[in-house]
Amino acid sequence: MNFVDEVEIHVMAGDGGRGCVSFRHEKFVPKGGPDGGDGGDGGNVVLKVNPNLNTLSSFRKRRIYRAVNGAPGMGANRHGKSGKDLVIPVPPGTEVKDKDTGAVLADLTQPGEEWVAARGGKGGLGNSHFVSATRQAPRYAQPGLPGEERHIVLELKLLADVGLVGLPNAGKSTLLSVVTSARPKIANYPFTTLVPQLGVVDLGDDRSFVIADIPGLIEGAHTGTGMGIEFLRHIERTKVLLFVVDVSDEDPCKAFLTVWNELERFHRCSSPLTEKPFLIALNKMDIPSKEELQERLGAIKKLPQVSSSAANVVCISAATHENIAELLKTVQGLLSEYSTQSLDAGQDGGQSERFLETITVLH
Numbered sequence: 001m002n003f004v005d006e007v008e009i010h011v012m013a014g015d016g017g018r019g020c021v022s023f024r025h026e027k028f029v030p031k032g033g034p035d036g037g038d039g040g041d042g043g044n045v046v047l048k049v050n051p052n053l054n055t056l057s058s059f060r061k062r063r064i065y066r067a068v069n070g071a072p073g074m075g076a077n078r079h080g081k082s083g084k085d086l087v088i089p090v091p092p093g094t095e096v097k098d099k100d101t102g103a104v105l106a107d108l109t110q111p112g113e114e115w116v117a118a119r120g121g122k123g124g125l126g127n128s129h130f131v132s133a134t135r136q137a138p139r140y141a142q143p144g145l146p147g148e149e150r151h152i153v154l155e156l157k158l159l160a161d162v163g164l165v166g167l168p169n170a171g172k173s174t175l176l177s178v179v180t181s182a183r184p185k186i187a188n189y190p191f192t193t194l195v196p197q198l199g200v201v202d203l204g205d206d207r208s209f210v211i212a213d214i215p216g217l218i219e220g221a222h223t224g225t226g227m228g229i230e231f232l233r234h235i236e237r238t239k240v241l242l243f244v245v246d247v248s249d250e251d252p253c254k255a256f257l258t259v260w261n262e263l264e265r266f267h268r269c270s271s272p273l274t275e276k277p278f279l280i281a282l283n284k285m286d287i288p289s290k291e292e293l294q295e296r297l298g299a300i301k302k303l304p305q306v307s308s309s310a311a312n313v314v315c316i317s318a319a320t321h322e323n324i325a326e327l328l329k330t331v332q333g334l335l336s337e338y339s340t341q342s343l344d345a346g347q348d349g350g351q352s353e354r355f356l357e358t359i360t361v362l363h
Contacts, residue, residue: 043083067086
């Protein structure tokens, strides 16, 4: 199944059924009164979160969704049947926007959460409602009201605690495969990862967190270069950023700053991505000499973005598993701090943990 994280659809609720014009026709009652029933209400179009979904690919073949119209009213005060709601399943993390204004209409994150995208029209009243002292036999009934319709954009933003970011071929996919059960495609060339990958890190003692491998960013990603905008949106919900930097590169500082600058320039979220807590994993520590490693580690720590934020810097080797346990311990510490601060602020710091039992790895 292809990974799709943005689609545009047109939703149309059902129209209300027309009210009925009818009069009683009973034996020995030559002038029976009005008995026209009301029309049924049109069905709603409802988006509902299905935790077993992880992509919007089902919307590629169908872009127009219409609910059932309400049935017209009938004689003998029989009301028309209301149209059945059209329920559309969406994955957790789906943000709904108005196509014309760009306004966010809904943010669907909880399993089973529902949002009415278009409301059905009200059924029209039958002629029995329009009797008055001066009009005993009304020959008028209301037409049903039309259902709402709108163009909306669905954007999927992954629900994860930690976002792996870095240049292509920095070793993010290898790291993800080491610390989780995810099995992303791994090879020694750029852009091996073409879609975001999710995995669950199990620390034991009922402690775990969700980690997302974001495809490698390149310079200009914030403007869309290399599908940058499509990838960057998946970092918006993460609590902690984990920069993966290839320390075997002669200038790891440049590699870090390239990614940092792209995150800083991404302006589609309410606050800069660089305001999130972060740490740096200097990967491939088994390649350079000890002297080169110490020199490059010291240079990273002197960067203003790092030295001013008390960010943690951990040297690791995803290939040999060296210092992986220390890295995960550091990540867990940052997540604990985040949760404590969120609780103090009255926010929910455990949003993605609710998906640990239902989350699936994206392929």
